[in-house]
Amino acid sequence: MNIKINENFNHLAQNYLFSEIAKRVKAYTEKNPDAKIIRMGIGDVTRPLCPHVVSAMKNAVEEMGKAESFRGYPPEYGYDFLREAIAAHYASFGVTVAAGDIFVSDGAKSDCGNIVDIFGDNTIYIPDPVYPVYMDSNIMSGRTIKLIPATVENGFLPMPKADFTTGVYYLCSPNNPTGAAYSAEQLQTWVDFALDTGSVILFDAAYEAFVSDDSPRSIYAVPGAEKCAIEFASFSKTAGFTGTRCGYTVVPAALKAGDTPLQALWARRQATKFNGVSYPVQRAAEAAYSQEGLAQCMENISYYMNNAALMAELMREKGIFFTGGKNSPYVWFKCPNGMDSWSFFDKLLTEAQVVGTPGAGFGACGEGFFRLSSFNSLENTKEAVERLRGIL
Amino acid sequence: MNIKINENFNHLAQNYLFSEIAKRVKAYTEKNPDAKIIRMGIGDVTRPLCPHVVSAMKNAVEEMGKAESFRGYPPEYGYDFLREAIAAHYASFGVTVAAGDIFVSDGAKSDCGNIVDIFGDNTIYIPDPVYPVYMDSNIMSGRTIKLIPATVENGFLPMPKADFTTGVYYLCSPNNPTGAAYSAEQLQTWVDFALDTGSVILFDAAYEAFVSDDSPRSIYAVPGAEKCAIEFASFSKTAGFTGTRCGYTVVPAALKAGDTPLQALWARRQATKFNGVSYPVQRAAEAAYSQEGLAQCMENISYYMNNAALMAELMREKGIFFTGGKNSPYVWFKCPNGMDSWSFFDKLLTEAQVVGTPGAGFGACGEGFFRLSSFNSLENTKEAVERLRGIL
Numbered sequence: 091m092n093i094k095i096n097e098n099f100n101h102l103a104q105n106y107l108f109s110e111i112a113k114r115v116k117a118y119t120e121k122n123p124d125a126k127i128i129r130m131g132i133g134d135v136t137r138p139l140c141p142h143v144v145s146a147m148k149n150a151v152e153e154m155g156k157a158e159s160f161r162g163y164p165p166e167y168g169y170d171f172l173r174e175a176i177a178a179h180y181a182s183f184g185v186t187v188a189a190g191d192i193f194v195s196d197g198a199k200s201d202c203g204n205i206v207d208i209f210g211d212n213t214i215y216i217p218d219p220v221y222p223v224y225m226d227s228n229i230m231s232g233r234t235i236k237l238i239p240a241t242v243e244n245g246f247l248p249m250p251k252a253d254f255t256t257g258v259y260y261l262c263s264p265n266n267p268t269g270a271a272y273s274a275e276q277l278q279t280w281v282d283f284a285l286d287t288g289s290v291i292l293f294d295a296a297y298e299a300f301v302s303d304d305s306p307r308s309i310y311a312v313p314g315a316e317k318c319a320i321e322f323a324s325f326s327k328t329a330g331f332t333g334t335r336c337g338y339t340v341v342p343a344a345l346k347a348g349d350t351p352l353q354a355l356w357a358r359r360q361a362t363k364f365n366g367v368s369y370p371v372q373r374a375a376e377a378a379y380s381q382e383g384l385a386q387c388m389e390n391i392s393y394y395m396n397n398a399a400l401m402a403e404l405m406r407e408k409g410i411f412f413t414g415g416k417n418s419p420y421v422w423f424k425c426p427n428g429m430d431s432w433s434f435f436d437k438l439l440t441e442a443q444v445v446g447t448p449g450a451g452f453g454a455c456g457e458g459f460f461r462l463s464s465f466n467s468l469e470n471t472k473e474a475v476e477r478l479r480g481i482l
Numbered sequence: 483m484n485i486k487i488n489e490n491f492n493h494l495a496q497n498y499l500f501s502e503i504a505k506r507v508k509a510y511t512e513k514n515p516d517a518k519i520i521r522m523g524i525g526d527v528t529r530p531l532c533p534h535v536v537s538a539m540k541n542a543v544e545e546m547g548k549a550e551s552f553r554g555y556p557p558e559y560g561y562d563f564l565r566e567a568i569a570a571h572y573a574s575f576g577v578t579v580a581a582g583d584i585f586v587s588d589g590a591k592s593d594c595g596n597i598v599d600i601f602g603d604n605t606i607y608i609p610d611p612v613y614p615v616y617m618d619s620n621i622m623s624g625r626t627i628k629l630i631p632a633t634v635e636n637g638f639l640p641m642p643k644a645d646f647t648t649g650v651y652y653l654c655s656p657n658n659p660t661g662a663a664y665s666a667e668q669l670q671t672w673v674d675f676a677l678d679t680g681s682v683i684l685f686d687a688a689y690e691a692f693v694s695d696d697s698p699r700s701i702y703a704v705p706g707a708e709k710c711a712i713e714f715a716s717f718s719k720t721a722g723f724t725g726t727r728c729g730y731t732v733v734p735a736a737l738k739a740g741d742t743p744l745q746a747l748w749a750r751r752q753a754t755k756f757n758g759v760s761y762p763v764q765r766a767a768e769a770a771y772s773q774e775g776l777a778q779c780m781e782n783i784s785y786y787m788n789n790a791a792l793m794a795e796l797m798r799e800k801g802i803f804f805t806g807g808k809n810s811p812y813v814w815f816k817c818p819n820g821m822d823s824w825s826f827f828d829k830l831l832t833e834a835q836v837v838g839t840p841g842a843g844f845g846a847c848g849e850g851f852f853r854l855s856s857f858n859s860l861e862n863t864k865e866a867v868e869r870l871r872g873i874l
Contacts (some may be wrong), residue, residue: 091648091678094602127628132753134554147762148540154726157534161725162526188688196588196727196757203755204596212484226754230599288484333545333553335760337587348484355491362618363595365588368727370539371760375701384641 098232107451108256111435118439127439128474130448130462131247133266135330137393139374140386143329147337150370165368167357168194168338175379176338185308191342192359193352194367194375198296198324203227204363205292208355213257217248219267219296219459221451224260230348239455243388246317246413246422248271250365251284260283260310262294264301267452267461268422269398269414271305276286277312285317290347291319296337299391301417302341310388316342320352329378329387336367336375349395394419397464419464422449426482432462442477490624491640497614501631504610510831516639519831520866522854523839525658527722529785531766532778535721538769543763553642556758559749560586560730566661567771568730577700583734583745585752586759586767588715590688590729595619596755597669597712597731600747604647609640611659611844611851613686616652620727631847637812638662638805642675651676653701654686656693659844659853660814661790663697663808666748676710682739683711691720693809708734712744721770721779728759728767786811789856789863796867800874814841818874826852834869 111131119125139147153159159196167173180187195201202223214228218237221471228235228397236257240246246268247287272280284291291309298307308323309315321340325331341353378382395416402415412423426436429447438444438460449459464471485502503523510519531539545551565581572579587593596613610629620627628649632638653672656663660690664672676683683701690699700715702708713732720760722868734744771774787808794807797815804815817826823840830836830852841851856863 093604093648093682095742095744095747096740097752099600102750136551136552136554138549139543139545139546143544146570147543147546151531151539151543151766153760154531154539155533157530157566160530160722162529162722163527165726196760199757200755208488208491210488212485230751230754256485258485261519290485295840330552330808332555332757333761335556335757349486350487352487355487356522358491358494359622362615362622363592365591365724365727368588368760368763369725370543370762374543 096230098230101229102226109448109449111445114236114436114439115445125357125443126341127445128466128470128477129445130466130471131445132463132465134332135327135390136465136467137330137390139330140378140383140390142380142383142386143374143377144400147370147374148371154369161175161369164369164372165287166361166364166366168192168367169372174377175376179379180308180310184422185310187308187310187340188343189447191340192371193339193356195337195339195360195364196293196335196367197326198322198339199223201322201337201339202292202294204359205356205364206231206233206351207359209258209459210271213232213255213261215254215257217260217262218454219337220260221262221266237453240268241455242411242424247272247276247277249279254283254287256287256289259291260294261291262296263305264297264414264418266297267420267447267449267456269418269420270303270422271417274304274312276304277306277315279310280312281312281318283311285314285350289318290345290352291315293321295321295323297327297418298323299387300419301393301401302395304418305417307377310342311341315352316344318345325375325378329375329383330390331375331378334371334374336371346382371440391467394464397468400471401462401464402477404479404482421462421464423460423462425458425460428458431457437481438478441481442474444474445479488622490622492616492619492737493621499839503837503839506828507523507837508830517835519837520858520862520869521837522858523837524855524857524868526724526857527719527782527858528781528859529722531665531722532770532775534772534778534784535766535769535857538729539762539766539834541833542765543710544805546761553761556764558753558756558758560584560759561761561764564696567768571771572700572702574730575699577702579700579702579732583732585731585733585748586731586764587695587731587752587756588727588759589718590686590731591615593714593731594686595685596751597697597748598625600625600744600750601650605647607646607649607651607660607867608656609652610846611841611848612652613654613658614844616667617763622699632660632662634803634816634845640667641668641671641817646675647681648681651681652686653682653683654688656689656806656810658689658811659696659839659841659848661810661812662814663693665811666696666698667706669701669707673701673706673710674705677706681710682737682744683707685711687715687809690715691779692787694787696808697809702732702734710736710737710759717767717770721767721769721775722782723770726763726766730765730793767794770846773821785860789858789860792863792867793854793862796871796874802874813854813856817850817852820850823852825850829873830870833873834866836866
């Protein structure tokens, strides 16, 4: 006899994307040891924490070292000072979210994965191409998944269709990997659809700080969303917290499945399987959303967005279809001459010594597309754009 | 139509323990505003982070503020520097654990809860009284749970019985709430049983730093455990990290269910639904396990253990059955005169102005017992012991 494992793990595909990239880059550099490779495939921030955040976090660490200011277990849903700072952040762009509806966590990835715990056996609708966590966390739970194609025709912003049923819908805007951002009208259509069908939208707003036009930075900018949507957000990209770890999830009190408030389920899930976020990290996050901290963070965002604009300009110049380049640190473009994603990866690597991310790695609808990231220095970005100009 | 929720949440009992305690204390203090209440119910550390840890964590925060030393996403399983420090910690008390078998997390509670993801529909055996996370996380997954009574007869250290089947077994030693610690011989019996029946032991070693006799500090001190046991441990109680948040789980490479290595499942679970621990927190944890840091941490442990010894001495003096008082910050004792847990709670509150934790709150087998915690000042502990002496 043996104990039973979760057999759903057998249905997970091995994700070879980043290991395959590493393998090909390694093979190339071994043959070309003097090549100056520029890595534009990075989905991680590169600029340091801003001074206001560093100062606040250091002060909090000092507090932890003194008997009179030491803090033990944090509240499981986050300290009130941070929940209120997050509510104020929403208010700063005109969105009303109650502090009590905000659940602080160690990151949006954890929440995106753990949210499956509160749902039963629904049909799960996930756009393709996609952030892999949405897929894999549902496969682990044995759920039925239907993919929603994102394509050139819908501008990589798929909309509800007549045959979509009651279910759980993942939306990510501004999108990773495509950089495309829904308009208020488009999100209103999604919210109306969810309210009509009794569906729940899981809205990933991790890139909200990059929005530079009038695209909504939160689904709660749309009337009715508080009755049908959960939102994930994070300090990772806004404040460079990928290595500091803090995110949050909004589960509005008004959101119910029949008579059951989903907030009660998430609150119980977190109180049972989570013990709150490190106090110094919460103070750092609070500082990031202060007026001074946010001004410093936005300098970094502007720096990345300037990089993205340089890449977008090249695509325009060459007449290549692309999404992103604004509202997002990513530029997602059609590989030239009908090339597939991996062939273009090889061409870019061997002819321009630039590493990017093949779109096919994010799903079947990503085939023939390619992602470049602006998380890099201006100098590297300029050089990469010049090299790209030569081969596009 | 509505989406389906996880109906298993309906089977969760509301945990009224700490809210009921708060309610009764509030009612008493409103009637007796001058009463000097001493709180001995706390399961949370009270002494600040030690200087070596504070210094390391501040340095790491500074690194995050500089371009040349900034770090983005941490490795999902923990930085090698910390995994190696933890392996060295095991080695310091004679236990061999490979760094690669160690998965760093934001705390043992998260791991204890999330581990259910990797298992199928097994019978779950859980001792009573119990840390509520073991129960609730399995109820949320709809598992069949069998309680193993911990009683005066088995010294609150239940052993395998003939009718126990293949399953998942939770053991916690030194135990929360009872403070009892298994001997090496007892753990060997458990390990042999698990190997014979193809069962898996989930061993919670959160209180290992409190072991002061020859009780094992890790289940891997017992031969064969690497083939049948997962271990949870934490910096929370060892280094006062309840508010700093860092723990770890050991899933040995040798542990398999049939042909499936459980390590591969946990690695995939964590890579999908977790994004690693904050870099400054990992540097703080590394410092706690350095020679200098551990020496400072052990001063705090000794301080708490001195408090526990004072309470244990009182129980001996009064001839009251108890467990803990050594190997644990807790003293778990039989309420005098056959009183039930809550009646004794009221007596202690009203006659001695001391607040403790009713054993019945941890499970049916806790009825008639009571837990006192040593997480307090020496002064308060001495005063509480004097007051208890008057009513026991």
